[in-house]
Amino acid sequence: DVVMTQSPLSLPVTLGQPASISCRSSQSLVYSDGNTYLNWFQQRPGQSPRRLIYKVSNRDSGVPDRFSGSGSGTDFTLKISRVEAEDVGVYYCMQGTHWPPAFGQGTRLEIK
């Protein structure tokens, strides 16, 4: 099975400052159709997960443009250009290229 490894696991950030989360997969996430099925999810305290980014860099509807995704192959990054209070929560990367889909361990973002 593919293993997804996130870093850091804890991310204290000052309001208005940028934040970056890394995600690495144990195998390439390029599928046979040429797409890379790497998603990012946000889970605010007490809420269900919410998808932010799909196929590496595509923002879902309603997601602020301060969130961006990048990467290729086995290395991926989620960036928040300016952290706001509502961004507190746990962020997960998830690969959907290989069965079973796999999530990273999660990165807890908190306000410093």
Next chain:
Amino acid sequence: EVLLVESGGGLVKPGGSLRLSCAASGFTVTNAWMSWVRQAPGKGLEWVGRIKSKTDGGTTDYAAPVKGRFTVSRDDSKNTLYLEMDSLKTEDTAVYYCTTGFRWGQGTLVTVSS
């Protein structure tokens, strides 16, 4: 508006069974790939199983820890997804979410304990 509403969670003894439901509105479950994902208390997210859209064959796939014990199905007439869980173990204790990937329900808590 697209909504997913899970129900059916509760307390069950080890070895017992439970059926979770996920009522969908705003779209047709027949036409969507739908999955169940669980989250043990204080832990991360874990994929449980999925069912492909009818046009993609409607087949199901399961994660190793639940294969042979859990079954994903849907009732097109009720626009509802199901997760039938048998031979439950204490380690199956979790909040269970149904999801299209983009849309997630609010989750339903399953507690397996004697």
